[in-house]
Amino acid sequence: MSQLHVINHPMIQHKLTIMRMKETGSKDFRELLKEIALLMGYEVLRDLPLTDIEIETPICKTMAKTISGRKLAIVPILRAGLGMVEGLQSLVPVAKVGHIGLYRNEETHKPVVYYCKLPKDIQKRTVIITDPMLATGGSACDALAMLKERGCTDVRLMCLVGAPEGIAKVQAEHPDVDIFLAAVDDHLNENAYIVPGLGDAGDRIFGTK
Numbered sequence: 001m002s003q004l005h006v007i008n009h010p011m012i013q014h015k016l017t018i019m020r021m022k023e024t025g026s027k028d029f030r031e032l033l034k035e036i037a038l039l040m041g042y043e044v045l046r047d048l049p050l051t052d053i054e055i056e057t058p059i060c061k062t063m064a065k066t067i068s069g070r071k072l073a074i075v076p077i078l079r080a081g082l083g084m085v086e087g088l089q090s091l092v093p094v095a096k097v098g099h100i101g102l103y104r105n106e107e108t109h110k111p112v113v114y115y116c117k118l119p120k121d122i123q124k125r126t127v128i129i130t131d132p133m134l135a136t137g138g139s140a141c142d143a144l145a146m147l148k149e150r151g152c153t154d155v156r157l158m159c160l161v162g163a164p165e166g167i168a169k170v171q172a173e174h175p176d177v178d179i180f181l182a183a184v185d186d187h188l189n190e191n192a193y194i195v196p197g198l199g200d201a202g203d204r205i206f207g208t209k
């Protein structure tokens with residue numbers, strides 16, 4: 001069964017509260033999202049394997065830890081997932097970045113795929129999908145299915161705010177995938193927006209409304 005990790009560190013909660021406020025403008029919204037992504041990244045990557053290597057300090061030779069195992073890929077779901085990429089890249093500058101383009105049909109709320117470009121060796125990598133909003137879970141489930149079709153076996157889902165409906169859908173369809181969130185909100189409204197949520201993440205990042 002996939003694990004749900006709610007990262008309720010005070011720094012993250014404080015920044016998220018400012019993001020939720022309707023008067024917070026695009027510039028601050030983007031900066032806060034980037035900062036939270038970096039902070040959440042520590043937890044998302046907590047189980048990366050380490051091996052000992054021999055190094056030489058200015059004082060003596062010693063054994064020291066280094067990250068080993070699979071290389072990383074960050075896969076934002078366009079558009080809003082892009083806002084979390086830079087924060088993760090500051091932790092792992094060598095991670096490759098793939099893109100999955102999905103938008104929700106306004107009437108059915110079902111995701112529509114319009115773009116997919118992934119690193120060639122994606123199946124060999126630990127993949128972190130980024131998307132601030134996990135609402136119905138349709139977009140996340142489709143992105144996960146697209147990655148699994150390409151042979152990915154180690155995929156984590158990193159969002160900011162999740163609704164119970166979306167969490168349940170991902171857990172049912174992708175029981176092997178760990179979900180990382182900064183908050184679990186109350187419910188979805190009639191337009192499948194998260195309540196209380198933070199509104200339309202893509203529009204707030206890019207100033208399109």
Ligand code: PRP
Pocket residue numbers: 077078079080081102103104109111131132133134135136137138139140166192201202203
């Ligand atoms: C938003 C959000 C997620 C999706 C979540 O994207 O960024 O991708 O909705 O909803 P779901 O869990 O019900 O699928 P949107 O489709 O609005 O596209 P955008 O990021 O381009 O604005």
Ligand code: URA
Pocket residue numbers: 080133135192193194195197198199200201202
């Ligand atoms: N997409 C968003 O950007 N916000 C929501 O609340 C739901 C889907």
